[in-house]
Amino acid sequence: MAFFASMNNDNISDFDQAAKDGDTLxxxxxxxxxxxxxxxxxxxAWIDANVSDIEERAALLNLLAADDGNGFLDTPVGDHAARLAPDEVTQVExxxxxxxxxxRILRLLGQGGMAAVFLGERVGKDFQQFVALKLLRRGLYSDLEQRLFLRERQVLAGLSHPHIASMIDGGVTQAGIPYLVMEYIDGVPITQYASEQQLDVHARVRLFLTVCRAVETAHRNLIVHRDIKPSNILVDGNGTVKLLDFGIAKLIEEDAEAATVGVFTPGYAAPEQVLGGIITTATDVYGLGVLLHELLLGRKPEGNPARRPSSLIDYRQNGETPNDTKSAxxxxxxxxxxxxxxxxxxxxLKALAAEPDRRYASAGALAEDIERFLDHRPVRAHPPSRLYRARKFIVRHRGGVVTTVALVLAIFAALGLALWQTHIARQEAARANAMRDFMFSAFEEAQPSSPRAGPPKITEVVEQAMLKARDAAASNPRVYAELQTKLGAVLRTQGNLPAARNYLQHNYDQARIALGDNDSVTLDAGFELxxxxxxxxDYKSAxxxxDTLRSQITVRQTSERAKLLFNSAMLANKQHDLKRAxxxxxxxxxLSRTLDDAGFLSDTLTMAATVQINVKDYVAAGKTTEELLLADTKNFGAQHLKVASAHSGLSRIYRLSGDLAQAEEHIKAALAIDEKVLSKDDWRRANHLNALMMxxxxxxxxxxxxETASETLRIDKLAYGEDQPETANDLNNVGMFNVLLGKLPAAIDALHASLMAFExxxxxxxxxxxITRASYGAALAAxxxxxxxxxxxxxxxKSQENEKEPDIELQIDLQGMLARLKxxxxxxxxxxxxxxxxxxxxAKQAKPDPGRNANTAVWRATALxxxxxxxxxxxxxxxxxxQLKLAVHPDPEMQIEVPLLQAIVATKLGDNIAAKNYAAAGQNLLAAMRNPPSRLGRLVQQSNATNQP
Known part of the structure; x- marks a missing residue:
């Protein structure tokens, strides 16, 4: 009893609070x-200690009996079989x-409180027919049980509705067991169907309306179903709804004693069923209300009275879908x-009212209100309201109302349009005047006030203009924020990054204060920064x-969202996060294809092609860049910098694909345009020179x-300074080409400077x-x-091995350099x-390059x-x-090294004829090679020495 006492102390307050609230259920x-x-x-003992009310105790016992573990579903299958057949049948099988x-019985489909249901097949006909065959379980032979089962046969025989499972036959077995033969429905519960099909709210309501009309037919035949739940409403593969199981139905004209039979499913039962009250058509309305609630929200209602369904939706949750995926x-x-x-x-709420007389009178009344909802007519469940009815009228007659209102508003619209156009014109005039005055004053400031070596540089003019705009921003913050953004872009494109970042950061901060976070001018300032x-x-700041800009952009700002994605992809590419890029x-x-902005489309095509190249999808990159070249030529003319960039991109793709002639043609076309539109010190020219170098x-x-790498280094030092990534990368290139030319002191100096800059x-x-450290190490060793x-x-x-996601290609290259050193x-x-x-x-690679396998085979052969x-x-x-024959782009050095090594090995094995043939083949290829490595020269000498008589 101590256990009961502790439960009382912990939980009896729930009872008291429910009693205070008048919540009997x-x-x-x-x-x-x-x-x-x-x-x-x-x-x-527990009920005696806690439940004193007689009616409440009876209702509780009724509930516990319905959930009792000795019910039909909890009884072993073998016991059921003994009830379903003569004594010799002890198993369902x-x-x-x-x-x-x-x-003929084929298999067991399911078991319920009164019967077991089997899948059956018609025998002796020239057509196939499957049925659901229901047999009354033995042990329910009381008068009431017999009467209910026979009544079901009479009831179903009289029901005819396309959405109610029809009765085909019925009778009594030789063992004296009543049976019914029903239409077999191969379907799933209605809630499962709605979830699997991801039906929206209106589709679910229309499905529910079908159920209401089926129940209405039963009500018109004076039948109450009394057990409406998803498992009794199946939907087949064609989307057809079928209402099943009138095994616990009752006729309205039955006697009062039968009206209180406690057969129901907890969770779907109306209050009067739980409390042992009179069963009416309103009882089914309550079950339909529970079903509708579950269809819409994915869960049954809780509490009495039930809460409004809309109040159960947590619209503040993160993400775009509800927590419960079964909801609409x-x-x-x-x-x-x-x-x-x-x-x-x-x-x-009307269907779920605790008192039957406050619900819909029948399923038909509920169905009518559902139809009113679907037709945008006033529903009877809504409290009377003129405003509500007027709103429904407008929705229902939208076309006529809109036409009428349009005629009324036309006069006002004409006047309003004139006033609006006047206002806009004044705003644009003020904006134009502000920009004009600002630009005049900016260029006046650029006039020399003291002797100087020459005219001011454009970056000097721009910096003075930006300082002027900063001082005047208070008078028209929108205009001056736009100006600061544009002028900052000029500084950036001219290569003055430190000054550009300083001005652009100040501009963005001020725009957020003056215009707000999600204003288009503020966002443009952020994108430029x-x-x-x-x-x-500065990838950390970027x-x-x-992340900040992403939080500022609203869903409707398509252009701004596209710009953010563009910049984020550029950043991800720099960070080697190629999947995100x-x-x-x-x-x-x-998104850029939906915008009327040829310049931005050009930029996004360029970025897309760059990333496609980096993930080695050269075919896709080629198609993207060909589209870019055509679009830029059409939109900007053949002698435009964007066209030059498209040529540079195609050069890179052709080079990686092995077509060096096309690669050279396109990069020369790009540099020819550069010569006409750019100064020799412009950083964009350095980008194209880099492509020529490759x-x-x-x-x-x-x-x-x-020579090309050295010129690129000169330009990038002017544009970015000594310690920027572009400059460091150029130093690495200069160092590596000095290594290849045998100029090791110059190579080591350049590579060490690059390494220090990257570190x-x-x-x-x-x-x-x-990468630079490895090149520096190779130069030191050489x-x-x-x-x-x-x-x-x-x-x-070691640095690569410790990466979170090591680059396998880079690891192979680095270890290959070490193998050569050894x-x-x-x-x-x-x-x-x-x-x-x-x-x-x-071996870890999905599609290993045969050229890689050729390299390792050569290194292994050299060691052996x-x-x-x-x-x-x-x-x-x-x-x-x-492997070299299988490689798409075989290494020309390996193509020479292999026969030279074969010549040496053949000599060691005594095959002098083969050795001479191999040596001749390797030397012929070597003679045609430009700038061969010294390693190959040493192999030629070694092969010649071994072939001496």
């Missing part, structure tokens, strides 16, 4: 929830295959709340600003590439820092400082261990040759030769 439910979890042996009437169509919470509020709220931060390599660049491109590198014109900007472990060179290489490799030091065992790790990395394992070396070289 709520108190009864609270009692039920506590009693149902108690062991059956302890329930009686014993009925499978038996024939009842004209039907997974609609936005705000939209769902708006649709439910008003008529549907009132309809549901974001672009400057990205170009300056990411913070991106690809998604955002494609979304920005899709073509020269692929052509093995290392001297030309070094200062990004830290020692950043990917670009690792100059003879193999100890420090190897240390730098291993540092770079081979040059004649350390074949260490080299083989490194080659093994490279092979493991290649140093170990004098000639047979194994020959096998590795054969593998390398095969």
């Amino acid at each position: 709520g108190r009864l439910r609270a009692l039920f929830e506590m009693a149902v979890d108690l062991p059956a042996s302890e329930r009686a 014993g009925l499978i295959g038996q024939q009842i009437g004209a039907f 169509g997974a609609a936005s919470p705000l939209i769902l709340r708006k649709v439910l509020r008003g008529d549907l709220d009132n309809i549901v 974001l672009n400057a931060n990205i170009l300056a390599g 990411q913070s600003l991106t 690809l998604a955002e660049s494609q979304e920005a491109l899709q 073509v020269q590198r692929a052509q093995r014109n290392f001297q030309g590439a070094l 200062k900007k990004y830290g020692a472990e950043y990917p670009k820092t690792s 100059s003879g400082d193999s100890v420090n060179g190897e240390a730098e290489l291993r540092h770079a490799i 081979l040059d030091k004649n350390d074949p065992k260490s080299a083989l261990a490194i080659v093994d790790s490279i092979d493991a990395l290649i 040759l140093q170990l004098e394992q000639f047979d194994q070396a020959q096998q590795s070289l054969a593998t390398a030769e095969t």
Whole structure:
């Protein structure tokens, strides 16, 4: 009893509060929830201690009986089988295959309180017919049970409705068991169907209306269903609704004793069913109300009285879908709340009224109100209101009302338009005057007041103009914010990034204060600042600003959202987050196509192609850039900088695809346009020179590439300064071409300066820092400082291994450099261990490049040759030769190195004829190569030495 006492102390306040509120049903439910979890042996004592009211106790016992664990669904299957058939049948499977009437039993479909239902098939006909065959379970042979079952047969035989499962046959088995043969419905519960089909609110309401009309037919035949719930309303694959199971139906003219039979499903039962009251058509209306509530919200109503459905929607939650995915169509919470509020709220609450006389009188009355809702007519559940009826009239007769109102408003509109146009004209005139006055004053300020070497630079004029705009911003903040943004863009494009960022940051901060966060002028100021931060390599500030701007943009600001996505994709590309860059660049491109802005479309096409190149989708990048070239030529003319950039992009794609002739043609076209429209110091020219340098590198014109890289470095130093990423990248290029030309001191100086710049900007472990560190290490090793060179290489490799998402391609390149270093030091065992790790990395790739496999095979063969394992070396070289043939763009150095090594191995194995053939093939290819590496020259000497008689 101590257990009961503790429960009373903890929970009896729930009973008291329910009693104070007059919530009889709520108190009864609270009692039920506590009693149902108690062991059956302890329930009686607990009820005696806590429930004194006789009627309340009877209702509670009724509920507990309905939920009793000894009910039909909880009885073992074998026990049911014994009730369903003669004594010799002890298993349900014993009925499978038996024939009842004209039907053979196929399998068990389900079990209920009065009967078991089987799938049956008609026997002896030339057509196939499946049915649901219901047999009364043994043990329900009381007069009342017999009468209810026979009544169901009579009731169903008299019902004819397309949405009520029809009765086909009925009778009594040889064992004396009554049975019904019903239409078989292969469907799912209505709530499950609505959820799976993601039906919206109106579709669910129309589905519910079908149920109401079916129940209405039963009511007109003086039948109350009494157990309306989703499992008794199935929807088949064609979307047809069927109302099932009149096994607990009762006729209205039955005697009072039968009217109180407590057969119901807790959770769907009306209060009068729970309390043992009189059952009427209003009882089914309550069940329909519960069903409608569950269809709309995905859950049954709680409390008495029930809350308005719309009040249960948490419209403040994050995201665009409700928490419960079963609710109407997974609609936005705000939209769902708006649709439910008003008529549907009132309809549901009227159907769920605790007192039967306050509900709809029948399912037909409920159906009429549902139709009124769907037709935008006033519903009877809404309190009387002239304003409400007027609003419904307007919605229903929108066309006529709009026409009438339009005629009335036309006169006012004409007058208003004239006044509005006058106002707009005055605003535009004031804006134009402000800009004119400002520009005049700005250029006046640019006049020299003291001797100077020459005319002022454009950046000097712009900086003075921006200071002037800052001082005058208070008089017209919108105009001057626009001016600051445009002038800041000029500074940015002229390469003066520090000044541009300073002015643009001040402009953005002031615009937020004066105009608000989501004003289009404020957002444009933010986008220009974001672009400057990205170009300056300040990715941390750029990411913070991106997140801020994202929170400021509203859903309807399509142009602003497209600009943000464009800048965010640019930032993600710089941060090597290619997955995000690809998604955002494609979304920005899709939005830009809906805007009438040729310049922005050009920019987004360029960004999309850049990201496609970086993810190695060269086919898509080519199509995007071809579209860009055509669009820019049409919109801006053939001699425009945007057209030059499109040519530069195509050059890059053709180079990566192996078509060096086309790559060179397009980059030369870009530089020809640059020569006409840009100064020699413009940073945009440096971008195109970089593309030329990459073509020269692929052509093995290392001297030309070094000269181009040096010119790019000169321009970027002027534009960005000494410690910016572009400058550091140029230093790395200068260093690497000096390495390829054998100018090691100059190479080491340039690479060390690049490494220091990247470390200062990004830290020692950043990917670009690792790339430069590896190049620096390789240069040190080539100059003879193999100890420090190897240390730098291993540092770079370790940095990549510690990345959250290591770049496998970069790891392979770095370890390949280390393998070469070990081979040059004649350390074949260490080299083989490194080659093994490279092979493991290649195996992780979804589509390994055969050229990579050729590289590792050559390195393995070289190590084996140093170990004098000639047979194994020959096998590795054969593998390398095969892989080179499979490669799309085979490495020309490897194509020479393989036959030269084969010549050496063949000599070691005594095959001098093969050795001479291999040596001749390798030397012929070497003779045609421009700027061959010294390594290949040493191999030629070695192969010639081994072929001496």
